[in-house]
Amino acid sequence: MSFWIYLLRCADGSFYAGHTDDLDKRIGEHATGACGGYTATRLPVELVWSQDCSTRIEALNFERQIKGWSRAKKEALIRGDWNEVSRLAKCRSGNRD
Template sequence: MAFWAYLLRCADGSYYAGHTDDLDKRIGEQVAGVCGGYTATRLPVELVGSQACATRIEALTFERRIKGWSRAKKEALIKGNWEEVSRLARNRSDKKD
């Protein structure tokens, strides 16, 4: 069984990260607004990225990691710009010192 971490762009420009074991079904629910919560009040939503994962724990871990990222880092991920994702990660870790 495959699991997925996914990223949605909401109508207000915010991002929502989640995970699921049925990506098509879950995105359909998010788009229809039947999930309630954060995305239901920010419709329409659009899938902007997803990552297949081997286990639910891996998908949940990736979801939580993305939720902690800055907007700029999420946008670099959406564009597939891994150099920028890495640069932003380094900049953030530099600020913690």
């Protein structure tokens, strides 16, 4: 079974990170407000990034990691710019090159 980590852009421009074992179903739930919580009050939402993971723990850990990232780092992830993700991680930790 695959698990997914995903990133939604909400109507107010904010991002929401989550994980699931059924991406299509979960995005549908977010889109209709059926999930309640954060995204239900910020409709419509748009799936802007997703990645499959081999275990639920891997997906959950990646979700938690992304939730701690800056907006710029999330935007680099969406673009697939891993060099920028890495650079922003170094800047945040104080290891500026």
